[in-house]
Amino acid sequence: MASSASFAALVMILGLVLVFGVIVPGAEARPRAFFVFGDSLVDSGNNNYLATTARANAPPYGIDYPTHMPTGRFSNGYNIPDLISQKIGTESPLPYLSPQLTGEKLLIGANFASAGIGILNDTGIQFVNIIRMYRQLENFREYRSRVEALIGASEAKTLVNQALVLITVGGNDFVNNYYLVPNSVRSQQYPLPEYVKFLISEYRKHLKKLHGFGVRRVLVTGTGPLGCVPAEMAQRSTNGECSAELQEAAALFNPQLERMLLDLNRKIGSDVFIAANTAQMHNNFISNPEAFGFTTSKVACCGQGPYNGIGLCTAISNLCPNRDLYAFWDPFHPSEKANRIIVEEIMSGSQTYMNPMNLSTILALDATT
Ligand SMILES: *[C@@H]1O[C@H](CO)[C@@H](O)[C@H](O)[C@H]1NC(C)=O
Ligand SMILES: *[C@@H]1O[C@H](CO)[C@@H](O)[C@H](O)[C@H]1NC(C)=O
Numbered sequence: 001m002a003s004s005a006s007f008a009a010l011v012m013i014l015g016l017v018l019v020f021g022v023i024v025p026g027a028e029a030r031p032r033a034f035f036v037f038g039d040s041l042v043d044s045g046n047n048n049y050l051a052t053t054a055r056a057n058a059p060p061y062g063i064d065y066p067t068h069m070p071t072g073r074f075s076n077g078y079n080i081p082d083l084i085s086q087k088i089g090t091e092s093p094l095p096y097l098s099p100q101l102t103g104e105k106l107l108i109g110a111n112f113a114s115a116g117i118g119i120l121n122d123t124g125i126q127f128v129n130i131i132r133m134y135r136q137l138e139n140f141r142e143y144r145s146r147v148e149a150l151i152g153a154s155e156a157k158t159l160v161n162q163a164l165v166l167i168t169v170g171g172n173d174f175v176n177n178y179y180l181v182p183n184s185v186r187s188q189q190y191p192l193p194e195y196v197k198f199l200i201s202e203y204r205k206h207l208k209k210l211h212g213f214g215v216r217r218v219l220v221t222g223t224g225p226l227g228c229v230p231a232e233m234a235q236r237s238t239n240g241e242c243s244a245e246l247q248e249a250a251a252l253f254n255p256q257l258e259r260m261l262l263d264l265n266r267k268i269g270s271d272v273f274i275a276a277n278t279a280q281m282h283n284n285f286i287s288n289p290e291a292f293g294f295t296t297s298k299v300a301c302c303g304q305g306p307y308n309g310i311g312l313c314t315a316i317s318n319l320c321p322n323r324d325l326y327a328f329w330d331p332f333h334p335s336e337k338a339n340r341i342i343v344e345e346i347m348s349g350s351q352t353y354m355n356p357m358n359l360s361t362i363l364a365l366d367a368t369t
Contacts, residue, residue: 031090032366033109033159035215036081037136038168040115041333044081045072046131047115049097054116054127059315060302064323064336074115076301076323077336081111081166083343084219087359088164096139106150109163110143112136118173119203122186126176133169133206140213157214162366165210165218168278170257173199174226174249175332192245196252200260207264211272217362219346220261221276222254224334228286230300231331234309240298242286254279258355265356274362275355281345285327285338292341297327301335 036042040054047055055072056062062070064077072095073079078086085092093109094101101110114131116124121132131139148156178186178195186195210218226232227246236243254277261273289297301320302313311317313330320326329335334342345353348360357365 030107030159032088033107033163034081034085034088034090034093035109035140035163035165036093036111036113036167037133037140037165037210038113039117039172040074040113041171041221042079042081042111042166042168043072043074043095043113043115044079044092044111045095046097046111046113048072049095050114050131051129052116052127054114054124054130056115060313060317060319063319074330074333075336075339076329078339079336080168080221080339080343081113083339084164084166084346084359087343087347088363096143103150106143106147107159110140112139112143113168116172116176117169118171118177119169119199119206120173120177120186123173123177126180137206137209137213140210144213160214161216163215163217164362165215166221167207167210167218168221170199170203170253171223171226174223174246174253175232178249179246192249193252196249196256199253200256203257204260204264207261207273211264211268216270216272217274217366218272219274219276219359220257221278222257223250224278224282225286226250228282228298229332230298230303230307230309230328232309233298233307234305234331237307250279262355271356274357274359276346277349277353277355278342280353281342281349282327282334282338285341289327292327293324293337294327295325299326300328300331301326302329303331307331 048057056074057070057072059070065071082092091108093111094105096110096112116127116130117132118124119133124130178184190198226249227243232243232246258275261275264273265271285292285294286297298307300308301323302317304310304317308318309331323335324337326335327338346359349358
């Protein structure tokens with residue numbers, strides 16, 4: 001018969017396990033961390049904390065988000081990181097600059113992305129105070145130290161090794177740099193094919209640095225069809241066709257990005273980098289919007305002027321009543337519905353879309369190792 005003293009001791013031990021279990025969950029108990037790097041396609045609100053015009057912190061942004069309030073996401077509702085978080089069964093990681101990103105919340109991951117940035121430091125200079133790629137990587141280093149202080153170096157290493165990473169960058173290096181103004185500095189420096197090579201070699205350096213921090217699974221999206229976004233249609237299209245030069249830029253950049261990623265994997269000896277062919281995913285609904293339930297893939301839901309592609313989406317812009325019928329929410333960014341289609345392809349697309357494998361394959365592989 002157990003004495004009341006040993007029973008009390010047992011209760012105490014269980015209590016300690018519970019307390020520590022809650023404060024510092026073991027690696028097995030913890031969902032996979034998720035880290036996000038890049039531009040406005042994946043920024044979940046970092047720019048709200050910065051003095052910059054590149055923000056989505058006013059209505060009607062967020063009109064279809066659960067709170068129906070703007071959050072800093074460049075979407076009517078969820079963005080791609082939110083939808084990937086839902087697929088892997090975690091909460092959306094908070095923006096790195098959010099004051100709420102402390103304690104437990106750090107272990108979910110973090111979103112380092114910042115609207116307006118590119119691969120290059122000189123991309124998006126008109127937005128002044130944004131978190132450029134090298135700085136996002138520095139912030140990740142700082143994040144890792146904070147997690148080490150919380151759960152110890154060895155657990156922190158495991159957390160980073162087992163994490164999923166998403167990175168989306170490159171479109172702004174064309175739209176907000178090379179093609180921002182006629183005769184831009186970069187366009188005088190490089191013909192387009194040379195500029196693309198330069199971007200790929202700079203991008204490669206960022207990715208090697210990221211790998212050096214210990215991440216082992218990185219989804220890398222290409223650019224969308226840059227010449228077909230409502231903003232470019234409004235500025236450059238005469239007959240409703242996509243802008244040829246921006247389409248040419250995307251057509252050069254995306255395949256070289258994919259080759260660079262596969263080459264990195266060969267050198268590393270492991271499938272760390274996964275190329276997501278977002279251009280092809282977008283092209284599907286641009287060439288046949290009705291097949292995906294859209295009434296248009298050319299006109300933005302929110303905006304003004306031709307294709308609703310001029311200026312910003314604001315409270316006084318045209319706003320469509322049903323966002324699900326539009327591939328584009330604003331002059332540059334897909335609607336939540338379009339984001340859902342893209343994330344379905346990321347999850348279970350064939351090798352045309354996800355090379356060398358899709359996210360469901362990654363999840364299955366990593367669950368057994
Ligand atoms: C970008 O800017 C940072 C800070 O000034 C600098 O450390 C880094 O070397 C720059 N990157 C390139 C490729 O010039
Ligand atoms: C992608 O995921 C599905 C499961 O949803 C799987 O059946 C398919 O074989 C995968 N494709 C590739 C190329 O990995």
